[in-house]
Amino acid sequence: MHPRHLLRAGLATLTALLLTGLAAGSPLAVPAGAAGEPATTTTLVVSGGTSYGVDIVLTAHVTSEAGVPVGTVTFSIDGGEVLAEDVPVDASGTASATVPADYIALARYRAAFTGDGFGDSEAAEFTYVPRAAVRLDAEPTVLRTSGVGSPLTLTLAAWVRRADDGRPVAGEPVTFKILGGQPDLFSMNGGSVVCDAVTDARGYATCGGKATLAAVLSLLTGGAWVSHPRLGGYEFTSAKVPVIGPGAG
Known part of the structure; x- marks a missing residue:
């Protein structure tokens, strides 16, 4: 076969493989590291802490268009104090931590996601803990x-x-x-x-x-x-x- 024909045949085969991979969601669609890590979005919900001494529950939910992200979440409070470090994200994209409400104040909590093959993201939320009767x-x-x-x-x-x-x-x-x-x-x-x-x-x-x-x-x-x-x-x-x-x- 003429070399030109061999080149055309090879390109046709490669094109078919790429189209098949795209249709099936194959990793071939985005070669590893070629286009960067998939972006993520983190949201944070703060519950509990209805008064001094009542535990606060911090729940982070991480999403990505590329699927459920893999990685960990670190929870902290403004001022730099780390409350829970490297909490794994579960199969639903959720990570949570329970911390004591041992202060009286308006506080801002943060959830920072560190991805494993996914991009990082973070979220913050305010809550107020009042005195207890x-x-x-x-x-x-x-x-x-x-x-x-x-x-x-x-x-x-x-x-x-x-x-x-x-x-x-x-x-x-x-x-x-x-x-x-x-x-x-x-x-x-x-x-x-x-x-x-x-x-x-x-x-x-x-x-x-x-x-x-x-x-x-x-x-x-x-x-x-x-x-x-x-x-x-x-x-x-x-x-x-x-x-x-x-x-x-």
């Missing part, structure tokens, strides 16, 4: 005195729990005081402080103290109160302490 349950106390003219003695106790799910709140300060009325965030500097305590792992706080006889009027008109300050991740709250007595002590 707490519930104070005060235990009844017996008002004791050693005799006429002696100071009043009180042993006070209360439980501090999250208002949403009842979990104990450990390591939180509480103040027991005698006050002329129910305390609020702006009136806690008044009254007569009996004692201060910190909750244990069960959310339980207890302490004892003395109050002068001059505090009896406030005790009768207002009562004994326990309060938790608006501190850290928790809101201010207060509760009245049931007082029984007086008793001999």
